[in-house]
Amino acid sequence: MVAIKVSSLSKTFQKGSKALNSIDFEIDEGEMVALIGASGSGKSTLIRHISGLMKSDVSGGEIEVLSQSIQINGKLSTGVRKARSEIGVVFQQFNLVNRLSVLTNVLIGLLGQIPTWRGTLGYFTQEEKGLAMQALGRVGIDHLHGQRSSTLSGGQQQRAAIARAITQGAKVILADEPISSLDPASARKVMDTLQDINKEDGVTVLVTLHQVDYALKYCPRTIAMREGEIVYDGPSERLTPQFLEQLYGDASLELLDSETQDDLVVTSLPEQAVA
Numbered sequence: 001m002v003a004i005k006v007s008s009l010s011k012t013f014q015k016g017s018k019a020l021n022s023i024d025f026e027i028d029e030g031e032m033v034a035l036i037g038a039s040g041s042g043k044s045t046l047i048r049h050i051s052g053l054m055k056s057d058v059s060g061g062e063i064e065v066l067s068q069s070i071q072i073n074g075k076l077s078t079g080v081r082k083a084r085s086e087i088g089v090v091f092q093q094f095n096l097v098n099r100l101s102v103l104t105n106v107l108i109g110l111l112g113q114i115p116t117w118r119g120t121l122g123y124f125t126q127e128e129k130g131l132a133m134q135a136l137g138r139v140g141i142d143h144l145h146g147q148r149s150s151t152l153s154g155g156q157q158q159r160a161a162i163a164r165a166i167t168q169g170a171k172v173i174l175a176d177e178p179i180s181s182l183d184p185a186s187a188r189k190v191m192d193t194l195q196d197i198n199k200e201d202g203v204t205v206l207v208t209l210h211q212v213d214y215a216l217k218y219c220p221r222t223i224a225m226r227e228g229e230i231v232y233d234g235p236s237e238r239l240t241p242q243f244l245e246q247l248y249g250d251a252s253l254e255l256l257d258s259e260t261q262d263d264l265v266v267t268s269l270p271e272q273a274v275a
């Protein structure tokens with residue numbers, strides 16, 4: 001079954017800049033796909049459209065998630081609330097309500113499924129709390145359940161956001177630059193967690209990444225964007241530094257980690273220049 005279907009999606013912001021230009025792709029259930037591109041290429045805009053947080057141009061195409069319509073030609077579909085209940089979104093930051101405990105933040109994943117009065121009063125059953133604790137255990141931070149969210153490190157906050165998506169029962173996770181402000185060790189933990197949920201539970205993951213090395217390590221498929229268009233959609237392993245240079249020119253350096261950049265500079269210098 002197709003998990004995410006994007007057809008002829010276009011978005012023009014007010015000053016006339018086209019952030020998305022007739023984007024088409026499909027992602028099957030159970031895939032883990034990287035979305036890469038230099039800054040400003042349209043990755044976040046695309047994620048916001050798929051999650052129904054932003055509307056496309058009028059006659060700007062169509063998006064379906066798990067065969068449920070999210071939006072058509074700039075109008076959110078009537079079933080978008082139900083469709084959203086199956087989509088977990090993890091942002092780069094501002095994922096959690098700082099003044100609430102980690103456990104309560106994770107329980108927020110249930111808000112779409114319980115009566116409004118219970119959500120408003122913050123009344124959750126023991127069974128629901130058990131589910132949330134299990135999810136926190138899954139991402140390795142159950143010992144932090146009672147802490148205020150503001151006290152967590154960046155990587156722990158991302159893992160709490162993933163636990164919220166697990167508790168929500170999300171079948172699709174959209175993660176928008178979940179590791180871009182993290183040190184390498186924390187970034188690996190977050191990516192390991194996403195990979196675990198993808199492999200063990202079959203959850204479809206679309207993750208935007210700034211650097212291609214994480215795409216190579218974790219995602220069999222990469223969609224690469226440039227100036228609002230898809231310039232590559234295929235196996236991540238084909239994204240060698242040389243191929244990235246063909247796709248992006250000088251901007252490709254932004255997508256490579258510093259070690260790979262150094263290698264490239266050395267190998268591309270004339271012999272006599274490498275004294």
Ligand SMILES: Nc1ncnc2c1ncn2[C@@H]1O[C@H](COP(=O)(O)OP(=O)(O)OP(=O)(O)O)[C@@H](O)[C@H]1O
Nearest residue numbers: 013014017019037038039040041042043044045046
């Ligand atoms: N709310 C907005 N109003 C006007 N222009 C916007 C808005 N949001 C994004 N844009 C523009 O749309 C284009 C795509 O932006 P977007 O944030 O999607 O890129 P990105 O690939 O996610 O970049 P980054 O990696 O830096 O987050 C950019 O030119 C940006 O300036």
